[in-house]
Amino acid sequence: MKAPLLRVHNLTKLFGGLRAVDGVSFDVHGGEILGLLGPNGAGKTVCFNLISGVYAPTAGEIHFSGRRTDGLPPHRMAALGLGRTFQIVKPFAQLRVLDNVLVACGVHHYGGLLRSFTSWTGQKTRQRAMELLEKVGLADEAHRKAGLLPLGHLRRLEIARALAVGHRLVLLDESFSGLREEEITPLMALVASIRQEGISVLLIEHNMRVAMKLSNRIVVLDHGCKIAEGTPAEIARNPRVIEAYLGRGGRAGAA
Numbered sequence: 599m600k601a602p603l604l605r606v607h608n609l610t611k612l613f614g615g616l617r618a619v620d621g622v623s624f625d626v627h628g629g630e631i632l633g634l635l636g637p638n639g640a641g642k643t644v645c646f647n648l649i650s651g652v653y654a655p656t657a658g659e660i661h662f663s664g665r666r667t668d669g670l671p672p673h674r675m676a677a678l679g680l681g682r683t684f685q686i687v688k689p690f691a692q693l694r695v696l697d698n699v700l701v702a703c704g705v706h707h708y709g710g711l712l713r714s715f716t717s718w719t720g721q722k723t724r725q726r727a728m729e730l731l732e733k734v735g736l737a738d739e740a741h742r743k744a745g746l747l748p749l750g751h752l753r754r755l756e757i758a759r760a761l762a763v764g765h766r767l768v769l770l771d772e773s774f775s776g777l778r779e780e781e782i783t784p785l786m787a788l789v790a791s792i793r794q795e796g797i798s799v800l801l802i803e804h805n806m807r808v809a810m811k812l813s814n815r816i817v818v819l820d821h822g823c824k825i826a827e828g829t830p831a832e833i834a835r836n837p838r839v840i841e842a843y844l845g846r847g848g849r850a851g852a853a
């Protein structure tokens with residue numbers, strides 16, 4: 599069997615006495631969507647921050663794309679093809695939508711922000727940025743100030759920025775949160791199309807319908823620990839998962 603694209607082994611992060619992530623292990627394979635679920639405060643975002651290099655783990659190992667990466671800073675992870683979105687969208691509000699993506703594209707192609715705007719090679723970067731905006735359905739907004747976009751579009755812009763960097767793996771942190779029902783279905787199609795291109799996705803999602811439908815497999819955390827791993831169907835009937843979400847006596851269908 600092929601080695602996983604991402605392997606997290608015994609990952610642990612302490613904040614003082616708090617075990618925010620406690621001995622968590624899981625793999626993400628090439629071309630799969632892995633859902634990372636769990637109640638509030640379970641340790642999901644801390645996991646993202648560990649994998650993407652924002653935090654160094656207290657213990658444990660992270661292997662990405664064939665090398666050990668725990669402790670590498672975010673720009674090194676980006677250079678290896680790992681992109682991410684944030685729970686709270688943070689565009690460069692004063693820049694145009696296109697420029698927001700150009701900044702992210704510059705990470706790979708031309709070694710920096712300034713050159714991505716100025717050099718002759720900037721032309722190619724621009725083309726790539728426009729392709730990404732087309733992919734996420736924002737080509738018509740390319741010249742608008744990012745700060746003027748509604749939330750649904752901002753989430754798509756975040757995904758375009760993550761894709762500019764993450765040609766192997768993108769981490770999506772609650773990309774569906776706060777969206778209207780009519781925005782959710784097309785965004786699900788977008789995430790599914792990312793996987794179809796062979797890019798793996800690690801997805802934090804509170805919307806169970808979205809998580810169950812999109813994920814090939816799901817890992818569930820609670821109080822920093824992994825309490826379950828399996829297919830969406832297995833997770834939906836797992837008693838520990840039901841208890842973590844609903845307390846004793848809960849029903850899977852309601853999760």
Ligand SMILES: Nc1ncnc2c1ncn2[C@@H]1O[C@H](COP(=O)(O)OP(=O)(O)OP(=O)(O)O)[C@@H](O)[C@H]1O
Nearest residue numbers: 613616618636637638639640641642643644645685
């Ligand atoms: N920088 C930090 N310093 C101290 N404690 C932190 C820090 N970041 C997170 N925590 C704590 O770690 C625990 C896990 O937080 P995390 O943000 O990963 O939860 P989560 O599963 O993403 O929750 P949510 O679904 O509410 O976003 C929480 O108790 C949180 O308060």
